[in-house]
Amino acid sequence: MAMVSCRKAFTSTLLEMAKKDSSIWAIATDSRGSVTLSDFTKELPDQFVECGIAEQNAVGLAAGLSKTGKNVFVTGPACFLAARAYEQVKVDVGYNKTNVKIVGVSAGVSYGPLGCTHTTMHDYASMRALPGLTIAAPSDAVQTRWLTKLMAETPGPFYVRMGRGDVESVYDEGETFELGKAKTVCDGTDVTIIACGETVIHAKRAAELLSEQGVSARVLDMFTIKPLDAEAVKAACMETRGIVTVEEHSTLGGLGEAVAHVAAELAHVPVKMIGLPEEVIIGKSSELFEYYGISADNIAATAKNLIVR
Amino acid sequence: MELNLRKIAFQRRLEVLDMVYNHKSGHIGGSMSCMDTLVALYYKVMDVDKIHRGDPDRDRFILSKGHCAEAYYTVLADKGFFPKEELDTFTVFKTHLAEHPTYKIPGVEVATGALGHGLPIGVGMAIGLKKQYPNASVYVLMGDGEQAEGSIWEAYMAAAKYKLDNLVCIIDRNKLQISGGTEEVMPLENFEDKLEAFGFHVIKCPGNDGEAMAEALTTRVPGKPLAIIAETIKGYGSPVMEDKAPWHHAIPTAEQYEEIKRDLMKAVEEA
Incomplete structure (x- = not known):
């Protein structure tokens, strides 16, 4: 690749x-x-x-x-x-x-x-x-x-x-997108993982791990953070049992809270946010991703826990 | 026909006085001090017809000291950018005529009000115009208290680097800001030397003399941006306000209003 x-x-x-x-x-x-x-x-x-x-x-x-x-x-x-x-x-x-x-x-x-x-x-x-x-x-x-x-x-x-x-690469050359619309990386019916930026590849891998465990995960690439694709979030609330958000950003005020803003009005499903704390420790980007749980293993485990609890 | 810039400026000041007094809003002191610059630009220096048409080679004006919006509005209205009656909507519910210029007002190139923004924008405009429309100039009117903003000095450096001889910075040097004297709040002197050191051609000009300002504003030195230190009096036009810091943002009482009005009307007659 x-x-x-x-x-x-x-x-x-x-x-x-x-x-x-x-x-x-x-x-x-x-x-x-x-x-x-x-x-x-x-x-x-x-x-x-x-x-x-x-x-x-x-x-x-x-x-x-x-x-x-x-x-x-x-x-x-x-x-x-x-x-x-x-x-x-x-x-x-x-x-x-x-x-x-x-x-x-x-x-x-x-x-x-x-x-x-x-x-x-x-x-x-x-x-x-x-x-x-x-x-x-x-x-x-x-x-x-x-x-x-x-x-x-x-x-x-x-x-x-x-x-x-x-x-x-998450996508093949020539893939098309629409501004303001989440890109469905893979569809699923049990849980939805909503990611953006360079965390999407980890969300995609998490879905592969979940699939091996019999969990059907939908992965949405929410590359447009504003205006947010509220319809895609609502559909995730209606069609799956939980949402995990993943972002290379503070969990305060970022993608997770933007998604939760929409989900809260429906109150159907739990939302779990994976992101960064207020202050990060020093390390290489890859080490920090792993440490703060922006990894396929942690995203998959978080998603599974969310729907089996 | 030769226009009487001084008379026009005092006529506009009377309109400013009414806006401020009637709506209990505005920055009357700075509006009075910079009025002659605005009048020189809009009545003599710039081709206002081109601005009305929005021609790409029009001159650009930016009121970086956006709090003196009411002075700007009286000039724009008198030059036909919007009906004069609209001046009476100054600061009222749902108006476009806020205490700082909004982008929705005809003739306003950019909304301003946060200080230190106008010059970087003006530098960008001057870079964009320089090759394509070499006869178009960019005029940026700033306050002297505003000079404490670091972004202005970033922009001064860029203006010299890019040899923006189509850029004219005007600093309304009334030596007062909201808290007191500029030299006490944050000393600016020796301002002329500083601007020269930054690569500007600098002109010190009596800033309440519209004709002198018009002459300074049309000066160009190849390869150098121009800075005009307009030496003005805050609250110019009435001894009630002149050279007194509280008039940065004060509203006249009924008695003061009458007195200022008499002073300004007399100045119109004598001009």
Whole structure:
């Protein structure tokens, strides 16, 4: 199985599109290396703005640039874009409804040993509360390429976050998706696992483990976090006996709570959230996933416990 | 026909006074100090017809000191962006005319109000326009208290890096902010040297002189962004308010209203 990082899938697709469409611009914050934008800067220097380590200016500048008819992608580590520039995201992008795509990379615990200054465990929560933003987290390179093209074709503000490392593909090349609609990775009737971003592959594997144990698990890739596919959550409530959510984010205010918000109104099924605590220990991303239970084994065990209790 | 910018500015100030007094809202001190800049821009410097049409090569104006919205609204209404009667909806239930400009108001390029946002947006606009529409300029009007926001200095650096000679920053230097003097709250001096060190061509200009401002606003130095330190008086137009920090956000009493009105009407006559 090919292993490609979402950030590389994003930048290679962006470059490909920007070569054909001079209205597509990229902005970086001394982050062209970490975002993997170096090729873009060399090949299309006139469609690139380097802001230096100045996220507030980068996001405000992106809003201004978009007001002159440009299709602007402002990029950088998610931990800084989603926190340092939060007011610019709120006012200059969300409130003003500017055509700005904010793409944060190396999100969640991607940076691992760099520590808690570099984790992004708050962005689903903080961005969800801002009016006007579409929020998405792709699960693999295939979905990232699709999402990048979709963003370029869809006017209005987006916040998209992706990880740093290579990820195994969840989908075959050419798979199609619909914004705002959960992608059914596999169908099932006993329990539903709702995941997003780079946790989806673990949810998919969990379903395989559960299948071996005679449990039929539905896996939904909720890559659009806002607007959330409430219908898919309601269907899970009606058609299965429990929901497990999985996210590389604090369990406060993220995917789990967004799902629970819908499920609570129906009150049919229990919802169990797997995610990160308020502060994470230091370790490699893979070690942290394992430690905090974002693993096929733990997701499967959690799902099984939920429906047999 | 040569317009009397000074007279126009005092006429607009009278409208501001009524908005603030009638609706018990607004930031009258800063609105009075920056009015001559707004009048110079909208009556002399910018091609307002292009702005009305939304032409891609139009000049852009950003009121980064968004709390002086009522001054901006009187100018926009007088220039026909919306009916003058709408000024009387200032801050009322369901209005677009909030105490800070909303994006729904005709003529407003971007909603502002959180300080330190206008210049980064203006820098983005200037980058976007520079090659495609070299004759279009971007004007960003900021407060002097606002200069304490770090995002402005990030944007100053970017403006110089990208040699944005189509960008004009105007700083309404009335030397007062809500808590008191700018030099006491967070010293800005030597401001001119700072801006020059950041790569700007700097002009100090009597900011309550519309003609002088118009001349400064049309200055261009190839390869350099322009900063105009508009030396103004907070509450300009009436001794009741002039150079007094509490008038940043104060509402006149009935007696003060009458006195300010007399002062402004006299200024209109004498202009």
